[in-house]
Amino acid sequence: MGCADAAKGQTLADKINGVTAKRSAIACKSGLDLGSTQSINAWSDELQQILARDGERLESLIHHAGAMGLGKFTPTADGDEMQWAMNALGPFKLTQRLWKTIVSDATKVVCLTSSAHATPSKPFDFAMACHSEAGYHGWGAYQQSKLAALLLSNELQRRLAATGSGADSRAVCENDKWFYLPQLLLPDDKAELAAGPATTIAALSGLGEGGSYLADSKVGTPGEHGRSESDARKLWEMLMAKV
Numbered sequence: 001m002g003c004a005d006a007a008k009g010q011t012l013a014d015k016i017n018g019v020t021a022k023r024s025a026i027a028c029k030s031g032l033d034l035g036s037t038q039s040i041n042a043w044s045d046e047l048q049q050i051l052a053r054d055g056e057r058l059e060s061l062i063h064h065a066g067a068m069g070l071g072k073f074t075p076t077a078d079g080d081e082m083q084w085a086m087n088a089l090g091p092f093k094l095t096q097r098l099w100k101t102i103v104s105d106a107t108k109v110v111c112l113t114s115s116a117h118a119t120p121s122k123p124f125d126f127a128m129a130c131h132s133e134a135g136y137h138g139w140g141a142y143q144q145s146k147l148a149a150l151l152l153s154n155e156l157q158r159r160l161a162a163t164g165s166g167a168d169s170r171a172v173c174e175n176d177k178w179f180y181l182p183q184l185l186l187p188d189d190k191a192e193l194a195a196g197p198a199t200t201i202a203a204l205s206g207l208g209e210g211g212s213y214l215a216d217s218k219v220g221t222p223g224e225h226g227r228s229e230s231d232a233r234k235l236w237e238m239l240m241a242k243v
Contacts, residue, residue, distance in 0.1 A: 001025055002032030002043055026050060034090025035076025044097040057105040060204050061098065063091035065112040065149055073136040081131040083138075087112075087145035089239065092152055096243045106166035110203045111153035113171045114146040115215070118223025124148060124231050126238070148235060150213070150222055155232035157211035168210025170203045171222070 003009030009027035016025040030046045033039035051058060067086035074082040080089055095102065095109065102109065116139075124147050130140035153171040160167040174197050199207075202217045213222040225231070 001027040002047075003027060004031055004033055006031040033077060034094070035078055035080060035082060035085040037078055037093060039077070040090060040093050040097060044094060048098070048101055051101070058098070058101050058107045059105070060108040060110065061095070061102065062200065062204075063094075063109070063111045063149065065091065065146070067145075068142055070138045070141070072138070073133040075133075081136070081141055083141050083145045084128075084131050084148070087142075088148035088152060089242070091149070092239050093243055095156065096240075102167050103160070103163050103165045108204060109153070109156060109160075109167070109169040110200055111149050111156070111169060111171050112200070113150040113153070113173050113213075113222075113226075114142075115173055116143045117147040117150050117173075117226050119143060121223060121225065122147075123225045123228065124151060124235060126234065147223075147226060150226040151228065151232040151235050152239075154211060154226075154229070155236045158229075158232075159236075161210060170208055170210065171213045171226075172199050172203050173213070173215040173220070174199050 001009050001013055003012070006027065006029055009031070013025035013027040017023050028043055028046045028050070030042040031039065032043040047058075050056075065087040067083040070082055076082055076085045078085065091111065098107075101107070120143065122143070125144055129135045130137040130144060150171045153169045156169040160169060198217045199214050203212075203214050207217070208214055208219045213220050213226070
């Protein structure tokens, strides 16, 4: 488990292990701050040490991508815009750091995107205008970060497929109700959400093929700009220069 707050992560791991038949959860002692390259490197190193120690393989890696709707420019430890770092750049860096493990273990990678990747319908802005402090637009930055997550998932799939390892990548759009304010939810909505992140679970259970876009526990079709192979390749190469 990678948690920004390592102590809270351990508390959660203890709760999980308290209701399972075996020790199922391990929280890395290194907190995982996706806005810090130093933190990403330390966490990934610890994870690989745990896998080697316990003789385990990395079956899946979930890019949770959980920053949304920031009203003002918020820099990370590395100086990047927070939503961009948490939803796209940080997961990309983590994937590169774990690349050999992902390939050797035939890992399933799940990248969380959002229907916002197509709302509004704009191609990826390689000038990164809305991510800069001067031109910041919170929802625009969020939309672009989720579009980037989708593009990177698709390019990751193409590159993993070329290894012939069996590792793959899927982009997942969870039910948008997950992000509504609790007081706006109807009782039926709350019951549905209590079942957990169904689309992520379906992805880990094999729904769709590598490269699929999954929404509401079904194989779906992403927006036009999320299907651009040229933008995905260009974005990948741009970020590789930052790793």
